[in-house]
Amino acid sequence: MGGLWFTEKQTDNFGITMKVKRTLHTEQTDFQLLEMVETEEWGNMLLLDGMVMTSIKDEFVYHEMVAHVPLFTHPNPVNVLVVGGGDGGVIREVLKHPQVKKATLVDIDGKVIEYSKKFLPEIAGKLDDPRVDVKVGDGFMHIAESENAYDVIMVDSTEPVGPAVNLFTKGFYAGISKALKEDGLFVAQSDNPWFKADLIRNVQRDVKEIFPITRLYIANIPTYPSGMWAFTIGSKKYDPLEVPEDRFHDIETKYYTKELHKAAFVLPKFVGDLVK
Amino acid sequence: MGGLWFTEKQTDNFGITMKVKRTLHTEQTDFQLLEMVETEEWGNMLLLDGMVMTSIKDEFVYHEMVAHVPLFTHPNPVNVLVVGGGDGGVIREVLKHPQVKKATLVDIDGKVIEYSKKFLPEIAGKLDDPRVDVKVGDGFMHIAESENAYDVIMVDSTEPVGPAVNLFTKGFYAGISKALKEDGLFVAQSDNPWFKADLIRNVQRDVKEIFPITRLYIANIPTYPSGMWAFTIGSKKYDPLEVPEDRFHDIETKYYTKELHKAAFVLPKFVGDLVK
Numbered sequence: 071m072g073g074l075w076f077t078e079k080q081t082d083n084f085g086i087t088m089k090v091k092r093t094l095h096t097e098q099t100d101f102q103l104l105e106m107v108e109t110e111e112w113g114n115m116l117l118l119d120g121m122v123m124t125s126i127k128d129e130f131v132y133h134e135m136v137a138h139v140p141l142f143t144h145p146n147p148v149n150v151l152v153v154g155g156g157d158g159g160v161i162r163e164v165l166k167h168p169q170v171k172k173a174t175l176v177d178i179d180g181k182v183i184e185y186s187k188k189f190l191p192e193i194a195g196k197l198d199d200p201r202v203d204v205k206v207g208d209g210f211m212h213i214a215e216s217e218n219a220y221d222v223i224m225v226d227s228t229e230p231v232g233p234a235v236n237l238f239t240k241g242f243y244a245g246i247s248k249a250l251k252e253d254g255l256f257v258a259q260s261d262n263p264w265f266k267a268d269l270i271r272n273v274q275r276d277v278k279e280i281f282p283i284t285r286l287y288i289a290n291i292p293t294y295p296s297g298m299w300a301f302t303i304g305s306k307k308y309d310p311l312e313v314p315e316d317r318f319h320d321i322e323t324k325y326y327t328k329e330l331h332k333a334a335f336v337l338p339k340f341v342g343d344l345v346k
Numbered sequence: 347m348g349g350l351w352f353t354e355k356q357t358d359n360f361g362i363t364m365k366v367k368r369t370l371h372t373e374q375t376d377f378q379l380l381e382m383v384e385t386e387e388w389g390n391m392l393l394l395d396g397m398v399m400t401s402i403k404d405e406f407v408y409h410e411m412v413a414h415v416p417l418f419t420h421p422n423p424v425n426v427l428v429v430g431g432g433d434g435g436v437i438r439e440v441l442k443h444p445q446v447k448k449a450t451l452v453d454i455d456g457k458v459i460e461y462s463k464k465f466l467p468e469i470a471g472k473l474d475d476p477r478v479d480v481k482v483g484d485g486f487m488h489i490a491e492s493e494n495a496y497d498v499i500m501v502d503s504t505e506p507v508g509p510a511v512n513l514f515t516k517g518f519y520a521g522i523s524k525a526l527k528e529d530g531l532f533v534a535q536s537d538n539p540w541f542k543a544d545l546i547r548n549v550q551r552d553v554k555e556i557f558p559i560t561r562l563y564i565a566n567i568p569t570y571p572s573g574m575w576a577f578t579i580g581s582k583k584y585d586p587l588e589v590p591e592d593r594f595h596d597i598e599t600k601y602y603t604k605e606l607h608k609a610a611f612v613l614p615k616f617v618g619d620l621v622k
Contacts, residue, residue: 076460077363081384081387082364083364083385083386083387084362084363084364084365084386084387084388085360085362085363085364086360086362086363087353087360087361087362087363088360088361089358091358109359110358110359110360111357111359112360128540128572131614150411151615163471232506241513243543246479255385264404264568287522289567289614290564290572290573290574290614291573292571292572292574293572296568296573297566297567297568297572297574298566299572320400321596323615324614325614325615325616326615327612327618328527329612330410330612330613330614330615332609332612333609333612334606334609336605336609337606338407338565338566338600338601338602338603338604338606339599339600339601339603339606340600340601341603342603
């Protein structure tokens, strides 16, 4: 097809492929293979272990939907934590909520932060905001050491392979519950219903054992497997389906709207069947 | 990556790629290149001019969403027309509605019908139902020659290249209006908002000039470009957003639900902006 193409095998037998203008950086960090490429279709793109993490053109979907659904569900999210998310996209969206006084980011791989700042400034540009506390460290340990500390926790992890494998365990969800305040809630990216039905089913089952309110919602992310991405919410008190109208305030977005906040929880039948 | 892989370039710089067990049939018909392949990930799959049309594993999304949204919007869809759709998937879904007395299918390419019956029997199996009238012919001409004939028309076309180019014109929508009864409505597949924003904008503009009620809805189809597919409804009387609760009856589906019927019209902000 001419020139350099990057192909991600999203399953053994299916993938996406895209034209690459040039490779900006390649490095085996202490945790994963980090590649930054400039693509024709999606602009600059971060790959970890050969998987698309984020791209300039479609990053807004994931980052808005991770941040705004839980943050509008909580009446007063003052202290929030992002686990993973070293590209800074979730932090950028979090800072659109004026109630947030402090946003802590804990990513295990400082190189992700470093090269996102360099090659994805549109995404990472708010990591230096005075409300943000960036820690390079193990999110699992940070959670284990936190108690009654956060209003909202957002788990922006890679897939459950490599450094993120601990972030898909019941022990992690129990730790999150302890790290949250008594009316806190969390969200975790939960892969996709087409190729990872078992993962979604297992996460829902584990979270339900710990949180009285457990919900699944979806969004369309064209560079992620199947184009349909799922997010799990576990909440101690506030139901994302029952957000009072006056809790929504205007923020600038390209994907999220207050109407979509509700519609994102209306699942296709085969997806709804996974979480029954 | 080993073995035979089929790659569809969905744009000049992006595509999907999948492992093919074997090619079942290849033929240059009078209208297009028809290929039937057996894929590892999606089962048997129909390609026209190198573009994925339908696959056994994910076909239910498209066919259910084309058929059930307009059919549940109309209080009594007795006489319906499918333009294109020679694989028979929309017809199969149409027949789940007991009010439908006659379903006419007009596909320009008899070979699509012939090889879908042979290699996609799960999809095409209802084309021989006594309520179905299959015509091999030009859908544009059939519409032009029809007057006050149909309750619901479904346009299940390929992209606006090759034989389908006439099906994306204002003249075609005017013909549909004439072919519909005075309270009729139609739906047309309208490609995707990520790569074809202009097409969606243009179709909406053209349909709005002719139909008092014009709406856009979306569904997730993993083998179609971007994974987000759009559908345009033009309606003379009934609004798909105002379907009375008692109009929904139980049908067997894997994607469509009556709740999703409404949620599918709640668009991400950048999509909603296209149709303002």
